[in-house]
Amino acid sequence: MSDYGMASVTDVSENFVPFITGEKPQITDTVTIASGHAVAQYTVLGRVTATDKYIPCVKTATDGSQVPRRIAIYAVDSTGGDALGPVYCEVECNPDELVIDGSWGAPEEMKELFADQGIYLRRPM
Structure with missing residues (x-):
C-alpha cells in the first residue's frame, strides 16, 4: 500500500512547547497597532501614551511604550497603516515563547512590570 498523499503519522506532541502554561483565565481584547510595524505572534507590546496605540515594547522608549502591557496573540502587519x-x-505564559525587543536582556526583566498587568511568566513543567 502506498503512503503517497497520506498525512504523516509522526507524533509531534513531544516537540510541542505550550505558550499558555497555567490555569489562570485568559483575558483578551483587540487593540490598535500603530502604523509602521510588522508584529510577530507573541510580541510584547507597549502603549504609546499620546495615541493609546500599541507598538513593540522597547525598554529605552520614553513615550509610554517602554512598559510591557499586552502580548500579540497573532502576527499583525500594520506597515501600511x-x-x-x-x-x-x-x-499565564511561557517566557521562552515571547518575542521581545533586544533592549530587554531577557523576559524575566519584564516579570514585575507584567505582573502589574495580570500577565504572569511561568515556564512549562
Missing part, C-alpha cells in the same frame, strides 16, 4: 490586532491582557 494602523491595524487591529488581538492581544492577551491577562495570561
